Amino acid sequence: MSQKRRKKGWNHRTKALILTVMLAVLMLAVYALGLLISEEAVRTDVLHAKQPPSWGHLFGTDNLGRDLLMRTLKGLSVSMTVGAAASGISAMIAILVGIAAAMGSKYMDGIINWVIDLMMGIPHTVFIILISFSLGRGLKGLLAGIAATHWTSLARLIRGEVLQLRSQHYIAVSRRLGKSGGWILIRHLLPHLLPQFLVGLILMFPHAILHEASISFLGYGLPPEQPAIGIILAESMRYLSSGMWWMAVFPGLLLVLTVLLIDRLGENLRTVIDPYSAQE
Numbered sequence: 001m002s003q004k005r006r007k008k009g010w011n012h013r014t015k016a017l018i019l020t021v022m023l024a025v026l027m028l029a030v031y032a033l034g035l036l037i038s039e040e041a042v043r044t045d046v047l048h049a050k051q052p053p054s055w056g057h058l059f060g061t062d063n064l065g066r067d068l069l070m071r072t073l074k075g076l077s078v079s080m081t082v083g084a085a086a087s088g089i090s091a092m093i094a095i096l097v098g099i100a101a102a103m104g105s106k107y108m109d110g111i112i113n114w115v116i117d118l119m120m121g122i123p124h125t126v127f128i129i130l131i132s133f134s135l136g137r138g139l140k141g142l143l144a145g146i147a148a149t150h151w152t153s154l155a156r157l158i159r160g161e162v163l164q165l166r167s168q169h170y171i172a173v174s175r176r177l178g179k180s181g182g183w184i185l186i187r188h189l190l191p192h193l194l195p196q197f198l199v200g201l202i203l204m205f206p207h208a209i210l211h212e213a214s215i216s217f218l219g220y221g222l223p224p225e226q227p228a229i230g231i232i233l234a235e236s237m238r239y240l241s242s243g244m245w246w247m248a249v250f251p252g253l254l255l256v257l258t259v260l261l262i263d264r265l266g267e268n269l270r271t272v273i274d275p276y277s278a279q280e
Contacts, residue, residue: 016271023265027080030258034077041070042227050239053246060246062232063239072251075227076258082139082222083209086146090208091201094151095193098158099185102166112159116152124149128211132220142221146208154200161196165189195273202266206259213255229255 045065053060059068101112119127128145135141165171165188174184215221216230224231229251236247 013272016268020265020268020272023261023268027258027262027265030073031077031080034073034075034080037070037074037077042066042074050244052244053250059250060244062235062247068232068247068250071227072229072232072254075229075232075251076254078222078226078228079209079212079230079255080258082142082212082228083146083205086143086212087150087201087204087208089143089147090150090204091154091197093147094154094200095158095197097151098155099162099189099193101155101159102162103185109159112155116156119149119152122149124211125214128215129218129220132215137220138223142212142215145215146211149211150204150207154197154204157196157200158193161193162189165192199266199270199273202269203263205266206262209255209262210259 043066045061047065048057048061049063049065051057051061051065057067057069059072062068062071097112097116101109104112127149128142131145131148132138132141135144171184171188174188179187212221213228213230213233216226216228217234218230219234221230222228232251233248233255236244236251239247
């Protein structure tokens with residue numbers, strides 16, 4: 001029976017690994033395609049402005065005659081770049097804070113838990129707008145706002161994992177052998193925390209993309225000349241009442257599809273890394 005369970009779990013993890021690789025390749029291809037699109041492909045052409053979807057322009061054209069498919073792909077790469085940078089910074093904050101809470105004094109642990117509860121009680125969108133506005137909007141304020149609001153859940157997870165690892169027998173043996181806290185952290189704790197860090201980083205990524213798009217849509221994020229998804233959706237709102245639905249529908253659908261695929265990528269990566277999840 002145990003052999004059958006192991007085989008079933010292995011098959012589950014193998015399928016998850018294959019799907020993870022496929023999703024990762026697809027996301028990288030979309031990102032690279034957006035970066036490779038030249039400015040000539042999204043140039044202004046007022047003679048073909050506001051055209052509905054056709055074989056020549058699959059997503060139609062916007063109010064300035066720019067190909068909406070090319071502009072959406074280019075904007076998606078911008079949004080993914082901002083989301084990746086912000087989630088990476090936020091994940092680094094999370095692992096540092098989580099380790100500090102678990103390995104520090106009870107006083108420090110209490111303060112960090114209080115800060116985490118406070119941050120989780122404030123709506124992310126409101127907090128990001130406040131930070132972005134105080135830093136003068138733009139890319140710097142947007143990155144700071146997203147990075148400052150998305151680390152809490154991962155930090156709490158890292159803290160719990162470190163507390164559990166500290167009670168293990170081999171940690172106590174290392175202390176009795178005179179190993180320093182830094183040695184134990186590097187040799188014993190960080191290798192166990194790496195899978196949680198990677199999964200948390202990828203699962204944080206789609207949230208960062210959505211917040212970037214929403215803040216830019218509201219006018220507190222990237223400048224209007226940037227072809228980000230939020231900017232494209234904000235521009236399309238002026239023409240929806242005129243029946244030009246394609247300006248909002250196709251960029252919005254592509255954004256939602258990208259977020260769902262990245263979220264699926266994170267879930268499959270957790271299945272591959274965590275052997276217990278393969279039995280679920």
